[in-house]
Amino acid sequence: MSLHHHPASPIMDHCPTTLPARAYHDPDWYAREQRTIWARNWVVAGRLNDLKPGTMKRLQVGSASVILCRAPDGALSAFHNVCRHRGAELCSHDEQPMGKLVTCRYHAFAYAAKDGRLVATGHAHPSDDFRKEDHGLLKVAVKLWAGFVFVNLSEAPGEIAPDMGRDYLKNWPMDDLVTGHRMVKDLACNWKVFWENYNECLHCPGVHPELCDMVPIYGTGIMGDNERPDWTPEEPLRSPLKEGAATWTASGKACGPAFPDLTPEERQNGYNFVTVYPTMFVVAHVDYVRAVFLEPTGPETTRLTAEWYFSQETLDQPGFDAAEVAAFAKIVMAQDCEVAELNQRGLRSPAYDRGRLMPEEYAIRDFHQWVLDQMKEEGA
Ligand code: FES
Ligand SMILES: [Fe+2]
Numbered sequence: 274m275s276l277h278h279h280p281a282s283p284i285m286d287h288c289p290t291t292l293p294a295r296a297y298h299d300p301d302w303y304a305r306e307q308r309t310i311w312a313r314n315w316v317v318a319g320r321l322n323d324l325k326p327g328t329m330k331r332l333q334v335g336s337a338s339v340i341l342c343r344a345p346d347g348a349l350s351a352f353h354n355v356c357r358h359r360g361a362e363l364c365s366h367d368e369q370p371m372g373k374l375v376t377c378r379y380h381a382f383a384y385a386a387k388d389g390r391l392v393a394t395g396h397a398h399p400s401d402d403f404r405k406e407d408h409g410l411l412k413v414a415v416k417l418w419a420g421f422v423f424v425n426l427s428e429a430p431g432e433i434a435p436d437m438g439r440d441y442l443k444n445w446p447m448d449d450l451v452t453g454h455r456m457v458k459d460l461a462c463n464w465k466v467f468w469e470n471y472n473e474c475l476h477c478p479g480v481h482p483e484l485c486d487m488v489p490i491y492g493t494g495i496m497g498d499n500e501r502p503d504w505t506p507e508e509p510l511r512s513p514l515k516e517g518a519a520t521w522t523a524s525g526k527a528c529g530p531a532f533p534d535l536t537p538e539e540r541q542n543g544y545n546f547v548t549v550y551p552t553m554f555v556v557a558h559v560d561y562v563r564a565v566f567l568e569p570t571g572p573e574t575t576r577l578t579a580e581w582y583f584s585q586e587t588l589d590q591p592g593f594d595a596a597e598v599a600a601f602a603k604i605v606m607a608q609d610c611e612v613a614e615l616n617q618r619g620l621r622s623p624a625y626d627r628g629r630l631m632p633e634e635y636a637i638r639d640f641h642q643w644v645l646d647q648m649k650e651e652g653a
């Protein structure tokens with residue numbers, strides 16, 4: 274028997290089916306996602322602040338290797354990591370210093386970092402039928418949002434579209450924040466398993482005791498007041514954090530001065546989530562910001578990178594330890610990663626075809642719909 278929720282509640286009145294099990298391990302399904310989802314959307318490439326001028330960074334975007342170049346004058350550009358001569362890889366390191374040129378190590382073809390123009394062909398003397406202007410590096414689109422660098426393999430990319438809107442973090446000094454802590458973890462699960470876990474709290478009571486202590490409503494298996502059966506839109510907003518807590522740290526106390534421009538509501542929320550599918554989410558608190566990046570590394574493996582950003586003022590406090598602040602979310606992420614891998618192992622069962630979503634899993638239904646819409650191929 275279903276409970277009766279207010280019509281404005283997001284809770285579903287039915288239990289839709291999940292994606293089929295093969296969506297989580299079939300190499301063909303994965304290859305199709307690479308061609309569609311990961312080749313058409315903006316993919317995060319890290320913080321602009323963490324890419325010093327005069328640096329080239331190598332990234333994997335879907336099935337493509339990409340170089341992100343920050344020229345000595347600070348200009349940003351991105352190209353496919355392949356030389357136009359005979360196809361050698363241009364950058365073979367995660368990061369390396371660079372000047373104004375990108376030079377291929379094989380036969381020394383040199384390209385302008387700013388626009389990819391072919392400027393020199395090493396010891397080769399091309400005949401007249403070879404036009405240098407036709408053999409520049411293959412460009413990849415680059416854009417900035419909230420201090421993050423994004424790249425997009427599409428030839429006609431749209432705007433970066435965070436679920437809460439592009440202005441959602443405007444009251445946080447995003448461009449100036451400094452990375453104080455980073456964690457990289459390789460997970461044995463499909464990337465979608467991670468997002469599904471992110472999109473529901475039915476697992477919270479059993480999996481996240483520390484988080485449920487901090488956010489009491491999570492302890493009831495829901496993500497917010499509007500999921501309660503007795504909720505109405507007229508109900509005043511209240512802080513979801515436990516009494517006396519202001520942020521997600523072990524003590525609940527802010528780790529430094531609060532960001533000065535936040536609205537009372539942003540402060541009261543305690544945590545403000547914004548998601549950019551399929552690549553990352555950000556959680557903005559009164560005192561620090563955390564971002565999590567996902568990179569599929571195979572049908573059943575995903576690399577997770579989590580970063581913690583602080584104002585310089587907070588980092589400069591005597592005795593400040595960013596790792597101590599990060600510890601709270603790390604406990605929660607370790608719990609999520611463990612159940613994501615548990616989920617993945619079960620999805621391999623030959624006896625499992627697909628399951629049913631519960632009414633509380635409306636955000637997973639939306640995610641599945643997004644995935645299926647994205648995977649439509651022209652001519653398919
Ligand atoms: S393959 Fe790059 S210069 Fe020959
Ligand atoms: Fe979780």
